[in-house]
Amino acid sequence: MAINFDNALGIHPQALALREKRSELLASNLANADTPNYKARDLDFKAVLNNTLSTSAQSLERTHAGHLAPQRDVLGATVGYRNPVHASLDGNTVESHIEQAKYSENAVQYQASLRFINGRFSGLMTAIRGE
Amino acid sequence: MSSMNIFNIAGSGMNAQSLRLNLVASNISNANSVSNSVDGVYKSRQPVFAAELKSIMDKNDAASRVNVLGVVESQAEPVMEYAPNHPMADQAGYIYKPNVNTVEEMANMMSASRSYQNNVEVLNTTKELMLQTLRMGQ
Numbered sequence: 050m051a052i053n054f055d056n057a058l059g060i061h062p063q064a065l066a067l068r069e070k071r072s073e074l075l076a077s078n079l080a081n082a083d084t085p086n087y088k089a090r091d092l093d094f095k096a097v098l099n100n101t102l103s104t105s106a107q108s109l110e111r112t113h114a115g116h117l118a119p120q121r122d123v124l125g126a127t128v129g130y131r132n133p134v135h136a137s138l139d140g141n142t143v144e145s146h147i148e149q150a151k152y153s154e155n156a157v158q159y160q161a162s163l164r165f166i167n168g169r170f171s172g173l174m175t176a177i178r179g180e
Numbered sequence: 181m182s183s184m185n186i187f188n189i190a191g192s193g194m195n196a197q198s199l200r201l202n203l204v205a206s207n208i209s210n211a212n213s214v215s216n217s218v219d220g221v222y223k224s225r226q227p228v229f230a231a232e233l234k235s236i237m238d239k240n241d242a243a244s245r246v247n248v249l250g251v252v253e254s255q256a257e258p259v260m261e262y263a264p265n266h267p268m269a270d271q272a273g274y275i276y277k278p279n280v281n282t283v284e285e286m287a288n289m290m291s292a293s294r295s296y297q298n299n300v301e302v303l304n305t306t307k308e309l310m311l312q313t314l315r316m317g318q
Contacts, residue, residue: 065313080190080192080302085229152305156309163312170317
């Protein structure tokens with residue numbers, strides 16, 4: 050019986066990739082906290098993950114070299130803008146405290162995904178060794 | 181590994197904030213340098229930040245670095261002071277003081293140092309996460 054890593058690891062590798070993308074966005078928000086007219090951005094994790102799971106299940110067949118490939122980006126291109134609680138004069142919508150909270154939340158969730166993957170790996174190791 | 185991008189982003193943020201901090205230091209330390217003419221007097225300097233337009237337009241890579249467009253001099257009028265006994269006084273007896281608002285600069289300094297700290301925090305967390313990722317499966 051062959052070991053299928055995709056089945057063994059589940060959605061966690063994709064979740065990890067998305068978490069990484071999200072942390073990039075949040076880092077960009079924090080770095081641009083003082084940039085005039087910068088709009089804070091974020092992605093809806095749940096919607097993106099659903100999107101990723103559904104598009105990976107049904108892929109379009111390309112019968113001609115000229116056919117464009119469907120966009121199979123992890124992000125699914127749904128990066129939204131944050132609604133700020135307080136408006137600021139320079140048009141910047143970054144609220145540092147909120148971004149920081151989101152960033153640390155995202156970091157913890159990244160670690161959770163990582164831990165899941167590590168757990169699956171040690172499970173696989175146990176199976177391989179036959180202990 | 182695309183996490184390297186985060187290092188670039190946070191690094192550009194730190195770069196911008198440290199430039200701002202430098203300019204604040206320059207403004208505050210020159211706050212009392214008097215001159216005998218309007219043109220010769222020190223003018224308050226402020227940085228201009230902008231997000232990179234290219235990365236804002238790019239839907240797939242929305243994360244953006246901080247661009248420092250340049251440094252502008254404040255257009256506010258310098259402070260004229262009547263001090264006929266001052267050695268730098270012009271013929272009418274006036275000296276000119278820079279248009280630096282020290283209170284504003286102090287607030288600016290606090291804001292810059294907090295933003296800098298935020299970016300350092302982001303860097304540290306990212307580094308930690310990447311190290312953990314590298315240890316995956318061990």
